[in-house]
Amino acid sequence: MKKNGKTFIISGPSGVGKSTVLAALFQGREDLYFSVSATTRDPRPGEIDGKDYHFITADAFRAMIGEDAFLEYAEYVGNFYGTPKKYVDEAMAQGKDAILDIEIQGANQVCAKRPETVRIFIAPPSWEELERRLTARGTDSPEKIQKRLLRAKVELESARCYDYLVINDTVEAAVDELRAILQAEHCRPAERIEQLAEN
């Protein structure tokens, strides 16, 4: 049975463990494409063009905005970041699901253009646990951690309008839920009836 590729947005607050969960989700899954953002900032040591980011000039970025070549984009401390349509569309044309690791405002831009996009929010099991994880990273001051916690609570309110909310209690359980959501979303009638018509 032919599978059509779909786009899934995965958002979540800093410290929730999203990268770990996504890495586990992608294990052995050739049918998933991880969207690589374009940016105008300089590569940091060790970053690879096309893998970490597509590193492009500000002129090239502006030209792409003019061509409506981004699903979403934003400016952050003087640099542009965006999700090029091209790679997402190529992956979906190959029957792969495109996974976009983007924030809520980017998610809103994507859904405005493509309402069929599925939005998943990764939440912590509790605020105490998120604080513990942020502290364990050892990268932020106590004040910065409190700011991140406050922001996470605001983001969770926005997640009410997401399609799904996965709680990252254990990585295994969170990945199991993500897999179920991806599989379930391929059982929508519109897609399936189209497949039946081909038989």
Added chain:
Amino acid sequence: MKKNGKTFIISGPSGVGKSTVLAALFQGREDLYFSVSATTRDPRPGEIDGKDYHFITADAFRAMIGEDAFLEYAEYVGNFYGTPKKYVDEAMAQGKDAILDIEIQGANQVCAKRPETVRIFIAPPSWEELERRLTARGTDSPEKIQKRLLRAKVELESARCYDYLVINDTVEAAVDELRAILQAEHCRPAERIEQLAEN
């Protein structure tokens, strides 16, 4: 994490293999409740009250209609059939998912009362395969089989407004998809944010 019970409707045309799929889905799942209908028809030899049907009198059935005690009901060749709210609600209060094996018209009644109900339609992989399965049962005349096929095509059109469409190519794949759908539907933000608030 506390799980709230949800109601799932599973519909599908005659011959699609729904009973086999449901039996496989229920294997080892203490967290699922299979809704038993009430009926005014007489028990057939071997049928057990409370297991195959809740056998009740026409007066009792009418009284229950008056008390709005059914999620849906219908009359069929002189007998009433209906889904009592009571057992479904008791199961959900225990955190179980209630599975209702009912037809499209009944599904519409349930969703009018409870729009949060999830509707899943089981479809055959092709019309040729459905015809083959109906023929293999050996219970219907060729004319009756053609009538069933026509009805199945009409039903599939109605299934466009269902939440999910599972294609029963193999029982194993169909059950796998049903499990994913049940799991994914428990990742909805409204339910989850409620659970987080309790932490």
